[in-house]
Amino acid sequence: MFGFIVNPVAGNGRGLLVWNRPQKELERRRAIFRVKMTAKQGEAKKMAVELLQKEEVSKIIAVGGDGTVNEVISGMKMAGIPCTFGHIPAGSGNDFARGHSLPSDPVAVLEHILAEGEGKAIDLFRVNGQIAVNAVGAGFDGEVAKVTNEAAYKSWLNRWRLGKLSYIISVIRVFLSYQTCRVTLRVDGQETILDSVWLVAVANIPNYGGGMLICPGAVPDDGMAEVCVVCNVSRWSLISAFPMIFTGSHVHHPGVRFFRGQQIVIESERELKVHVDGEVSESTPITVEVEHRKQMICA
Incomplete structure (x- = not known):
């Protein structure tokens, strides 16, 4: 089961618009997934912990910008449960997506995420105890x-x-x-x-x-x-x-x-x-x- 953490206000409201297309595609495929919508800064981190500890998801996908990416991965590390991370870019900078050559089209990214593959392992930074991704x-x-x-x-x-x-x-x-x-x-x-x-x-x-x-x-x-x-x-x-x-x-x-x-x-x-x-x-x-x-x- 996949877990999605959506920042609806990412990119000044683009987050929700971007999420609409992958959501419809998931429903069309009758996929089993969980969605959590953030309402304020810092919530994505807590939601990632909850998805891992309570929902037992196999992948967590952040829909938002680089701030959302950071929060979600930080939460995953806090939970201490191995899980693959995916990202559907919807921010203003989208440096993570650019740095890892992710497709810009949200449905194309979803196809990429749904594909059964091993993915790749990336480095993280620890900054005075915080996680940095980019x-x-x-x-x-x-x-x-x-x-x-x-x-x-x-x-x-x-x-x-x-x-x-x-x-x-x-x-x-x-x-x-x-x-x-x-x-x-x-x-x-x-x-x-x-x-x-x-x-x-x-x-x-x-x-x-x-x-x-x-x-x-x-x-x-x-x-x-x-x-x-x-x-x-x-x-x-x-x-x-x-x-x-x-x-x-x-x-x-x-x-x-x-x-x-x-x-x-x-x-x-x-x-x-x-x-x-x-x-x-x-x-x-x-x-x-x-x-x-x-x-x-x-x-």
């Missing part, structure tokens, strides 16, 4: 995530299916006032002192922020996190180079450095906002640890 960002992008999530224009742009623009607008807003600082980065015990740091991104998939290729070399099942640091770049040089992140060509920029490791410790001379899969819930210092191939997904 990426963690400290500094500039943590501040951008905070501004984006609080912005009125996010819901308006989502309504017109222009969710990616909300992130870009927030980047410009934060850029005008953001102050860099010194960061101490330890990767598997090796320490690097970095001056004038704009951001530190720790990624499990290449993309974040609705498709930006922040860590083009990130692989979700290799047991390693890829770390991108932007530092020692002037304000105007940064904004002129910003479009490079959409193609991944920023890897050649002199102000961008990359690291890879299993344990990442980020400390800073002042407290920096940290986003975990797009939600601001931490601040520096943080420790990111890779949990190798800890979650089975439909793929």
